[in-house]
Amino acid sequence: MKTPTRTRIGILGGSFNPAHAGHRAISLAALDALALDEVWWLVSPGNPLKEKSGDMAPFAARFASATRVARHAPIRVSAIEQHLGTRYTVDTVTKLRRIYPKKQFIWLMGSDNLAQFHQWKGWRRIAREVPIAVIARPGYEHAALAAPAMGWLRRARRPAHQAKNWTQWRLPALVLLRFRPDPHSATQLRAADPAWQRHFLPDEPSPPSA
Numbered sequence: 395m396k397t398p399t400r401t402r403i404g405i406l407g408g409s410f411n412p413a414h415a416g417h418r419a420i421s422l423a424a425l426d427a428l429a430l431d432e433v434w435w436l437v438s439p440g441n442p443l444k445e446k447s448g449d450m451a452p453f454a455a456r457f458a459s460a461t462r463v464a465r466h467a468p469i470r471v472s473a474i475e476q477h478l479g480t481r482y483t484v485d486t487v488t489k490l491r492r493i494y495p496k497k498q499f500i501w502l503m504g505s506d507n508l509a510q511f512h513q514w515k516g517w518r519r520i521a522r523e524v525p526i527a528v529i530a531r532p533g534y535e536h537a538a539l540a541a542p543a544m545g546w547l548r549r550a551r552r553p554a555h556q557a558k559n560w561t562q563w564r565l566p567a568l569v570l571l572r573f574r575p576d577p578h579s580a581t582q583l584r585a586a587d588p589a590w591q592r593h594f595l596p597d598e599p600s601p602p603s604a
């Protein structure tokens with residue numbers, strides 16, 4: 395009898411404030427490079443390191459923008475962190491593995507996030523829970539390699555040409571992936587249209603006429 399293969403899921407956590415073509419491009423490239431069945435976009439209820447940021451749009455608008463950008467692709471937009479009440483990635487990945495024992499997860503992130511990874515709660519534990527694929531992002535190539543977390547993760551690095559074998563890696567394991575560089579960023583989109591969320595939120599009721 396053939397052993398059923400476990401579904402291979404890439405998780406891209408993000409603020410998606412708003413979602414953009416870069417999220418889609420790196421997800422499609424990762425699907426191929428890592429032989430994934432799906433990428434899940436976990437829309438964060440609030441990045442713990444962006445606590446004081448005043449320009450974070452409501453969850454509903456960020457979720458709706460992600461749904462629009464992900465359409466017609468094997469990308470599932472998820473509110474599971476909102477439902478589970480988890481904000482820290484370490485808690486989310488631990489719970490996801492418990493809830494979905496038949497799925498295999500790999501954490502995806504851009505190289506800007508690797509540069510800050512040592513500030514995440516329980517970052518070493520995250521790396522022991524799931525393999526990590528870091529996607530090169532224009533402007534962050536050097537920051538990523540020089541990331542404080544790389545001091546510890548360097549020994550865990552796997553060659554990119556073996557990326558499809560990630561389900562067999564002993565953890566911690568990290569692979570650096572380089573696709574066609576994608577310059578999109580949410581910061582740039584917010585600068586171009588600070589009220590972008592109005593396209594995704596229900597209209598305010600008009601004031602009663604006098």
Ligand SMILES: Nc1ncnc2c1ncn2[C@@H]1O[C@H](COP(=O)(O)OP(=O)(O)OP(=O)(O)O)[C@@H](O)[C@H]1O
Nearest residue numbers: 407408409410416503504507531576578579580581
């Ligand atoms: N163009 C890109 N290339 C590589 N990785 C990206 C790119 N855009 C986003 N990412 C990655 O996607 C994840 C979610 O990103 P996020 O929603 O914060 O978008 P962002 O463009 O980085 O936003 P902001 O500019 O507000 O920081 C992060 O891991 C980030 O590194």
Ligand SMILES: O=C(O)c1ccc[n+]([C@@H]2O[C@H](COP(=O)([O-])O)[C@@H](O)[C@H]2O)c1
Nearest residue numbers: 407408409438441443482483484514515
């Ligand atoms: O767990 C943490 O301490 C932590 C700190 C910073 C960011 N994260 C996660 O990193 C992902 C990317 O966040 P962002 O805001 O850069 O899109 C998102 O899933 C966040 O919840 C997680």
